[in-house]
Amino acid sequence: MTLASQITQAQSTGEPSSKTNERESFAPDTLSPEELALIHAYWRAANYLSVGQIYLLDNPLMREPLLAEHVKPRLLGHWGTTPGLNLLYVHMNRLIKARDLNTIYITGPGHGGPALVANAYLDGTYSEVYSGITADTDGIRALFRQFSFPGGIPSHVAPETPGSIHEGGELGYALVHAFGAVYDNPDLLALCVVGDGEAETGPLAASWHSNKFLNPVTDGAVLPVLHLNGYKIASPALLARIPESELADLMRGYGYDPLFVTGEDPAHVHQLIAAALDTAADKIAQIQHDARENGVTDRPAWPMIVLRTPKGWTGPKVVDGLPVEGTFRSHQVPLAATRTNAEHRDQLEEWLRSYRPAELFDDEGRLLPELQALTPTGDRRMSANPHANGGALLRDLRLPDFRDYAVEVTAPATQMHEATKVLGAWLRDVIVHNPDNFRLMGPDETASNRLQTVFEETTRAWDAITFDGDDHLSPDGRVMEVLSEHLCQGWLEGYLLTGRHGLFNCYEAFIHIIDSMFNQHAKWLKTTRHIPWRRPIASLNYLLSSHVWRQDHNGFSHQDPGFIDHVMNKKAEIVRVYLPPDGNTLLSVADHCLRSRNYVNVIVAGKQPALSYLTMDAAVAHCTRGLGIWEWAGNTDGEPDVVLACAGDVPTLEVLAAADILRRNLPELKVRVINVVDLMRLQSEAEHPHGLSDRDFDALFTADKPVIFAYHGYPWLIHRLTYSRNNHKQIHVRGYKEEGTTTTPFDIVMLNDLDRFHLVMDVIDRVGSLGSSAAVLRQRMADARLSARAYTREFGEDDPAITNWVWPSE
Structure with a gap:
């Protein structure tokens, strides 16, 4: 039974949708025959380059019979999600060219690294930033050889991949990164592919709510694509196995307007996804026009797409008598013994030749001009978009002189102040001086951590229903509070990676919730320090208050200072930890941290009334010494x-x-x-x-x-x-x-x-x-x-x- 027929049968067992299925309204002829042929050819080229990266050491364009020595001895990578990622990439290229869109591509299933590398190579960016990967046969050979190979590049959408701000090695954070990227970026569109395994994680489930913090006037837009190909590594994907009506209701409950695309016939799917993307782009443009030109303030239902295609699409259908395409067996390397097993090698050769590379690349190994013409040019290429290399757009913060906020210390350890409240007055004016370049994140703890002075000049970002008596809520607030440390961290990472600045304040004990997210960001920073074309970004700054020694009222569950230990495991070139003892030292440290680049700075400071020790001049000298x-x-x-x-x-x-x-x-x-x-x-x-x-x-x-x-x-x-x-x-x-x-x-x-x-x-x-x-x-x-x-x-x-x-x- 085909994928489409299985889905049709499954839907018949569920409750009917409350709306007409959006698929039925798509125009069947969005693409002309010529456009369809070219887009399909480009997709074949991307798929071919993706398979080649996983398998080939040599014979890059299959111009001779495939031999054992042409195949890598260790086969690493993930095929299953890759053809769907390639499909979306080529169709987004069409949309960008047609509408002159400013777009970045965020890949939740980051293990589909071959797809993003292939597309960055096809549009020319890869050869621009890596001169040894030329746009010819030798360049394709080098492209293939480096993938998951000693001395080469990782298999994920790593920092080495142009256009990436999200590796996707750990699942759950694609959507929150996408929203962080578009806050205060009114012209930016983030296409975010949410993998069906990733969609099962808690952070991703919460991330759907980021639309309640999006201001259509001053922010850009996120177009989520929930890519359901049916399986994870071994088990079925949960959201692929519920009735479509239930899934549609789930997405509408999150506040989205879902569009569905399902199929396994490439020509049909090309038409459907082209129509869905056009529809979504029209809806986004209308929402932004209504908000920016007509003053509409109601929270919109932003479009999102549910894309169902077979896992491992266009790959081997059966291997060793077992079904592969459309099953979990295509998740990683469908043909695992191609160097030693002649039957597997014959299947690999048949697979590679099915894309007909001779029709895609000329005698010198260059993509044919009519296919090259499908890609956007310059910064409009998603792999070359400067927002995906945020340091290139980074502007220094306009910081007020922190010395002007000093507390008076007439004698050491004789006067009481609340250190974070002192800092709050300075942060208030940092926000004033940087109205579109700085945000304060925290899980409902801004006032609890004594930073409430910021609300003299700003509000909490909020685009949901408000009631009389609510405290400082508006769509254009600079403080972002949600009771999810994952979202705070993810929003800030996306914001920083696209060239802005921020601070994350949190209770010390519960910052542990984002331990693994910190890991991933620190590893990203370490890697990018050694990639010449990656520009330094603003540091990730934590302010940890309500700390272990002042959680006597909340008790044992709130007493844990171990995040510092966790941070100290990372490379010394990346991490910094500061323990300012009073308000003046906290001001000096905070100013230093907000000016820094490519670090993770952890500041631990108390919020309760405490003794002040140093005058401002002494504090500056002391903090400078460390x-x-x-x-x-x-x-x-x-x-x-x-x-x-x-x-x-x-x-x-x-x-x-x-x-x-x-x-x-x-x-x-x-x-x-x-x-x-x-x-x-x-x-x-x-x-x-x-x-x-x-x-x-x-x-x-x-x-x-x-x-x-x-x-x-x-x-x-x-x-x-x-x-x-x-x-x-x-x-x-x-x-x-x-x-x-x-x-x-x-x-x-x-x-x-x-x-x-x-x-x-x-x-x-x-x-x-x-x-x-x-x-x-x-x-x-x-x-x-x-x-x-x-x-x-x-x-x-x-x-x-x-x-x-x-x-x-x-």
């Missing part, structure tokens, strides 16, 4: 007996309080206090560009004195960063060790032995010269811990003597 001695907090200009180090706002507070206790009770003890803002400074200069030389590290932390290090996160990360230092055996780290609950802020610190009293005890235990002379103080510290806990159990809050501690005046 770490430094706080002379005012120690009691020696010379060699210390002990170093108290800290990284993070709460650890800094506890270290300073401990230093105060030591100064008052052990005045003869020489104490040095070091604060670390840039965590990478702890590494060796051989490990990270920001790293300290061993000489500089020893000068600060000493080569042989005990170091008590109070750290924001899991303590073993500091050991990992300093393991090669001369004094590593003397470094004793206190941090979060998975002890948490719903309690008071100081009790959380005590549960993890990071409190001031325990730090003093650590000093006594580690400084050998103290010995029993400090036994009384140690006992008092242990008693102080017990007293502090007892106070919380009786009164439900921390002892005011602890809460209200400030640095003593001299």
Whole structure:
């Protein structure tokens, strides 16, 4: 039974659609016979080049019989989705030429890499950026040889592929990247192919809602194409096995106007997809015209296409007695033993020759002129569109002078401020100065993270129903809030990759939700740094607040500082982690991060009222160094007996309080206090560009004195960063060790032995010269811990003597 007949039979078992099937309204003669013949030939060429990439080392145009040595020894790649991707590409070329569209192509099934490489080669972009891949027989041979081959290119739509902003190695993010790309890009159309396996993921299911954040006046458009070819690697695709009426209702429920194209006869499908794309383009143009010229404010039903074609279309129908085309067996390499199995090799030769390459390429291996004429030219080629190389369009942010937002610090550690609220005033004016070039993303936590000052000048982006009493909602808002970290991350990635800037603020514990998305973006950045034609993009900036030490009210589930550890696994050339201890240092760090390129910057800062330590001038100097001695907090200009180090706002507070206790009770003890803002400074200069030389590290932390290090996160990360230092055996780290609950802020610190009293005890235990002379103080510290806990159990809050501690005046 053919695919079309199976679908027809399946639909008869479901409820009838509430609307006439859109397929029936398509004109059967959208393409003239001449256009149809040329488009079909171009599709054959793209399919031929795709198969050749998977299989061939030599004999690129099949001008001699296929021999074993012409075939790659290791066959890697994915065929099943590729012909559908090629079909959409050639038809989008037609649409772009006919309407002069500004379009990028985002490929959810990114393992269909052969298709995007083939099309970039056919339109000439590939040869322009890779001079060794020429537009001739030798170039085709090189194109084939490099694919999934040592020293070549990956099998996915990787950064090496011109026109790509989405690799698609991990499924679920194509649609959210597409929407991120078109926000503030009013002339851009993102064609987004959603694979049927990808459509089953949670992030993709949520991504359909991105249309509620799209402003048709100031944003571009996304045309989603749900490509249903029936199967994943082995199992059926879920959305391919529900009645078409149910699928149509699902898409309409998401707010789309679905168009359906189904078939397996190429001539018929060419006509249907051409008509569907024309219809979709007309609807998009009408929506934008109504919004931009006629002032229509109702949220539109944007078009989307459901495309059903056979998996592995035009490939082998049967291999070793088993059906392949139209089944899961075509997902990767349909003929797996072509180098060693003569029967498979004969089938491969028949498959390749079925595309009739001699009718597509001339004697020199160049695409025939009449086929070349089907492609757009210049930047209108999807593989050459500058939005897919966002650094080429990147404009510097117009940043207000962060020094103008400084909090006054008349004496260190005596005045209270909310660091992120201080930052919010600066971000408000960043938005004002960059009305179409900067967005703030967050999962419904902008106000919770104390950034609400931004709402003095902007609103939350929102194109759904509003009620009286809603807070700061409008279609043109610059703050994007949705309770999905996946969408926030994906929108921002798409926004950055197309040449804009942004900041993602999130609760520290739940940023882990996007761990794998961060992985993919960091890998993308690492790869693009070594691709000369890829221009640097704005850094991906995270602001993590509501952090582990101030989640005492939400409890254990909200206490996890481990995202830093995850980030630190990536290449040093890509990642940066900053722990500013107060508002002025946060301003300095944020300004630096928003100016940077091609990094992932993680900033961890508290939102609760906390002590301020440095004047703005001192903060700038301190952040520029990345770490430094706080002379005012120690009691020696010379060699210390002990170093108290800290990284993070709460650890800094506890270290300073401990230093105060030591100064008052052990005045003869020489104490040095070091604060670390840039965590990478702890590494060796051989490990990270920001790293300290061993000489500089020893000068600060000493080569042989005990170091008590109070750290924001899991303590073993500091050991990992300093393991090669001369004094590593003397470094004793206190941090979060998975002890948490719903309690008071100081009790959380005590549960993890990071409190001031325990730090003093650590000093006594580690400084050998103290010995029993400090036994009384140690006992008092242990008693102080017990007293502090007892106070919380009786009164439900921390002892005011602890809460209200400030640095003593001299």
